[in-house]
Amino acid sequence: MPTHEARLRAVARRTLPPPIAERWISMIRPAVRLRSAGRGDRVVGRLGGCPAVPHDFEWPVWPGEGSLSFVASVDCAKLPRESIDPALPADGTLLFFYFDDTLGYFDPAFPPRTVGVWAPESLTAGARVVHVPAGVPVTEREPPADIEPYDWIPLAAAHRLTGPDWSHPGFRAACRDLPAGVLSFFDDRANGDAFMGALAATVPSPxxxxxxxxxxxxxxxELGVAAAHLRADLVRDEQAWPAVQEEARRWVALAQIDSDDETGMMWGDVGRLHWLIRPAELAAGRFDAASFTWQCT
Incomplete structure (x- = not known):
């Protein structure tokens, strides 16, 4: 059976022109896949449930909207170090929170939500990343009364490789110096659909x-986060596109949490949550500067 890297190389060479395929292959990076832990697996974190936090922890709130839901936690010291790109803290726990604006839609016991997570202010207010340093005493905390915890599952980690998507700003920038005849391949969206369809077959689910x-x-x-940070409307203002592309290249993926039947997490129509951060702020441990977006079909 071919290795995962061999499968990625095959996808690129089958669906992209040779010069573009080789640029894409040169950008392949490792990642940590998180999956439901089975018997005998090393547990590295959890999806859902209640977070373990210090006694003085203030539960994240979107002022005027409500409490954020606890989505996931990972123990940085237990992650496979060879798979972590960009580099995370060597220890401590990362907690991921998100304002789930679907809560309460069908239950009058919950207050109505007024602002969706796609609003620009949700980039920081509607989601949060918290790093709890190693050695700090923690206990599990029940969420505030305006939200309910998701069902929880323990997580195990595995090494995997990833490549940029069709519209990734770094991928496009890496191809800039190729001949115009080669770059015209990007003008046909059908080419992107074929590439992304083949790439999707290598992505585990969830x-x-x-x-x-x-x-x-x-x-x-990255484009969505950049456009929101610059308050750019790419539909109405095409002149904003270069600035958005440049800003997008300053962000890297921190975490991705998919819809998951085991926990009852459903982000829109089988969507995914994404936390991103700038490398300099990650290196400085400034997780409060992380940004957020989500997508669904």
Whole structure:
């Protein structure tokens, strides 16, 4: 059976012109796949349930909207170090929170939500990443009364490789110097559909992941975060596109949490949650500067 890297190389060479395929292959990066832990697996974190937090932890809230839901946690020290790109802290636990605006739609006991997570202010207010340093005493905390915890499952980690998606700004930039005749391949969306369809066959389901390249449901998640940070409307203002592309290249994928039947997590229509961060802020441990977006079909 071919290795995962061999499968990725085969996808590129089968669906992309040779010069573009080789640029894409040169960009392959490792990632940590998160999956439901079975008997005997080393548990590295959890999806859902209640987070283990310090006694003075303040539950993340979107002012005027409500409490954020706890989505996942990972123990950085237990992740396979050879798979972590970009580099995470060597230890401590990362907690991921998200404002689930579907909560309460069908239950009058919950207050109504007024702003969707796709609003620009949701980039920081509607999602949060918290790093709890190693050695800090923690206990499990029940969520506030306005939300319910998701069902929980333990997570195991595995090494995998990832490549950029069709619209990834770094991939496009890496191909800039190729001849115009080669670059015209990007002008036909059908070519992108064929490539992404073949690439999707290499992506595990559910696609929970730390680091590497995100696998978007639509266009590159970096573009969405960049456009929101610049308050750019790419539909109405085509002149904003270069600035958005440049800003998008400053962001890297931190975590991706897929819809998951085991936990009852359903992000829109089988969508995915994505947390991103700039490398300098990641290196400085400034997880409060992480940004967020989500996509669904």
């Amino acid at each position: 696609a929970h992941q730390i680091g590497g390249y995100a696998f978007p449901v639509q266009d590159a998640v």
